[in-house]
Amino acid sequence: MDLIAAFVTGDFLGKPAWLWLGFIGIVILLLAIDLGLLHRDDHEIKVRESLLQSGAYIGMGLLFGAWVWWYLGPASGMQYLTGFLVEKTLAMDNVFVIAMIFGFFAIPPQYQYRVLFWGILGVIVLRAIMIGLGAALIAEFSWLLYVFGAFLLATGIKMLLFIDKEFDLAGNPVLKWLQKRVRVTPDIHGNRFWVKLPADAYGATPAANGKASRVVWWATPLFFALVLIEVVDLIFAVDSVPAIFALTQDPFIVYTSNIFAILGLRALYFALAAMIARFVYLKYALAAVLIFIGGEILLVNVLGKTPAWISLSVTVGLLAAGVLYSLYRTRGAATAELQARP
Secondary structure (H helix, E strand, O other): OOHHHHHHEEEEOEEHHHHHHHHHHHHHHHHHHHHHOOOOOOOOHHHHHHHHHHHHHHHHHHHHHHHHHHOOHHHHHHHHHHHHHHHHHHHHHHHHHHHHHHHHHOHHHHHHHHHHHHHHHHHHHHHHHHHHHHHHHHHOOOOOOHHHHHHHHHHHHHHHHOOOOOOOOOOOOOHHHHHOOOOOOOOOOOOOEEEEEEHHHHOOOOOOHHHHEEEEEOHHHHHHHHHHHHHHHHHHHHHHHHHHHHOOOOOOHHHHHHHHHOOOHHHHHHHHHOOOHHOHHHHHHHHHHHHHHHHHHHOHHOOOOOOOHHHHHHHHHHHHHHHHHHHHHHHHHHHHHHHHOO
């Protein structure tokens, strides 16, 4: 018992272990309720259901932020809220690519949520590794923050210059590698990622002498979509993780704000995918946020550390401007869509 108590109250990455265990327990509970209760059956997620579930996740994320504010202090609370907002908005950019992936593999709407659900498990592990590694490197080499700042600044400028560049799925090296080494079925097999089929199925070389072909494992398009979604998240994490480390170097704040922001992305995806054409200027706002955060780091020795409330206010202002301007410029398309409905 003494060993357990020492472990629970011991320090892990600057915070008591019970804080980390409590957070992981909350995440496991939410995922269990999500898949085991709310989505036991495969069905197409409509916009209303998407918004309700996303609102619930955002509410829980903000409630956790209120607890951080109360327990760890206003500074930590402000950093959490800023990190949550930055990650939530940067994660929205994933929606554009995820929609392309589902379209590329012709994944039916009723199976898309299952792919996104299992994708989130990989995200939780990958972000933990990246954030743990980043925290260790920054603790050892503080000058890495300036590298993060320069990277964010360059990424923001690149986004502005190549705002219309599309993600090349067909030429993705991971997809090409999989296609050469993994058998994949051309059609969907329900919600399954792998199926057992004869080796000569789908036009493969038949067995000799009329013998029955051996049964082997085949991947389905759902598995390929899952892998590419994980790859996309890894690419986007290269931007989002340094952005939050620029706001705070507390691994607990960085990780919890990251995960709570991502948890609701699956639910929000279906609402955003339906309105994806309405947010044409959101990427400009995202680029401006990255440039602002990168500039904060690079100019810290000249202007001093930016107060957390200023970072939060500027971030909210830029993102709100991007959303509102997008909705204003595409109002005609929205009116035409409503008039076209029966």
